[in-house]
Amino acid sequence: MPPVEPVASPSGSTRARPTVLLVAALALMVARVVTGIYEERHPTSVPDLVRWQPIEGAEAASREQKRPVLYDFTADWCLPCRAMQREVFGDPESAQEIERVFLPVRVLDRMREEGGNAPEVDSLQRRFRVSTFPTLVVVPHGGGDPVVIVGYRGKESTIQRLRAAQMEGLLPRAMRPPGGAVRGR
């Protein structure tokens, strides 16, 4: 005889299926996928407290103001770049320090979105052989080897490396460590 489910009494089964929860789980999963895709396509704006200078004339201005240029090679689709933007450039203290010490210039890669880049972006990328994002490049104002910082390893690490790069830029040529303090050229 096939199993027959007796009519459930008002007090209900001790093993009642959690229909509400299951429906909610399904709905939330759908919502998760939808919002995930949506927010991927529409990245939320992250407060960025650094006032980025235009690429044109940046190096001239840097020699004039005796401040090294800080190139931020980044792209919109790059998640670690966004993390760095939020945690380093979005933080009031570090943003202030960066603005004081460097001449910040943002170099935004648009290859994926538009298929190509503006010539100055292209030439900068080729000059410093930028292949991954984010890449920070410090160009000392007194002429000298640029210091290249590849990848984002957290706020503390980035700030330390920027400081080291800045110090290195201030040293006279003879005293500079060979190859740069951090992944130099």
Add this chain to the structure above:
Amino acid sequence: MSGIQVEGLSKTYRRGLAGERVHALVDVSLTIAPGEAFGIIGPNGAGKTTFLGCLLGLLRPDAGRITIDGHAPDDLAIRAVTGYLPERLVLDRWMTGREFLAYHHALAGQPAAGRREEVEGALERVGLGGEAGQRAIRRYSRGMLQRLGLAQAMLGQPRYLFLDEPASGVDPAGVVLFRRLLSELRQKGVTVILNSHQLDQVERVCDRVAFVKAGRVEAIETVAAGAAHARVLRVRAADAAIGTRVTREQLAALAVSAGAALTGIDPPEARFTVADDAGAARLLQTLIGAGVPVAEATPEESRLERLFLDAPTDARTKGSA
């Protein structure tokens, strides 16, 4: 209360990942009337514990239907009036006896007011009053565990009490206590379902007994519960006196005068039914006083024991009772 109805219950296990199928229960059908004391006996591996598991909603039958008071066994309404003492009793070892009963008292939905008194009362009833209730369960002996298990099963005034080997590991004093508690419960109209290997206990306590073997109910015997423990006495006389010097009529008359009854002659033996031990003694006295050279008197196996030893005959009643 409308009792328990079981129709066509079947349950199959698969042993291990790719093992053989074990037919634990095959097409079991029976009815247990409310207020009845129903025993379940059978050899090991017969499916008795599986049967109890299905009755309690702990296992899902593969086929068939169980209703208790018209509800499914895993219905909340039934859980509220059920008490269960499992065979392999596992209690929360870190609690004390008192804490454990208070815990189950709360789980049974009993009000917190009066909890302490009811827990104390329950402990006293099973002989665990006083210091024993304070001890952590991990330090309980086997007999104490069973007593606590029974106390837990009786919490909340259940209408259906399922006992799986309740007296296992219990000392004789405990066994007597259990029997007394069960008869008290029966007087209150509680339906008791008892699974036990101890046939004399089952015979004493139960109204009807189901004999389960290899997943099937082979027989359901009606046992005269509560009555004095009647039995069959086999008397052998010396010199083959029975059937020769002492006639059948003489034996019958002597039996009646001793308050017993002759059920048959099988020379050199005669079989008598006696009401109890006193009756057996009276019968033997009467026989000896009348000159019957009684050499040996032994009780025959109880009816229930015979179920285990005999192959099923056509005298058995199969299926529902």
Add this chain to the structure above:
Amino acid sequence: MNLTLVTTLWRQRLTSPVRMAILAMLSLMPLLGVAFMPGAGLALLGGAQGLILTLGAGMIGQDLSSGVLQLLFARRLRRPEYVVSRWLGVGAAAAVISLLQLAIACALLAGRGAVPTAQDILMFGGGRVLESFGGAAVLAFFSSLIGGFGDLGIYLLVNLGAGIVQMAGQVKQWLWLARAGAEISAALTPTIDLVRLVTVTPMPWYPIVSYASTVVLCLALAIVVVNRRELSYASG
């Protein structure tokens, strides 16, 4: 939600010397760091995973394999109630210990003159509470699948697997794979980054939705699994 079950879980954890010792170690060691390491902040207190695993290991599985559930489920107790109570018990315990830890850390930091801001405290505390209930839900699901302390094993395996998947995705430059691995790894201890939630405009919904999705799914699955469990130990 059955309060008796919740309080019983707490009492049981309290009577386990191993759990209490590990808990003490997990809670006190970061506090020592906060007390003595210069420049240390609330971040040193880390996450709630350790607490959740210590409090929650075997939360359903142990009851399953020990045979205690036989008696429990013969009572007037809905099985979903049991699962939810175990979840709440573990989650609440982890949350309370987290908040206590936070309070002590703040006191220690105040003693050094480096009191964290109200926003920091709120963000950290809120994050830990969310993590406590989130991680407890995931562990409840794992615990319903396997007896004893197998849930710890499942947790470790999934963690390992997710890490491997993520690495493979990064090596092969298959972003979706890396993303999948990262998602699974994060889902093991669901939480909401409250800092990001409040600092980013417009407020992102994905963190909230994915947290709720993981928690609800794990609880629903745990209930379904426990509902279907057959409780038997003998074959006759």
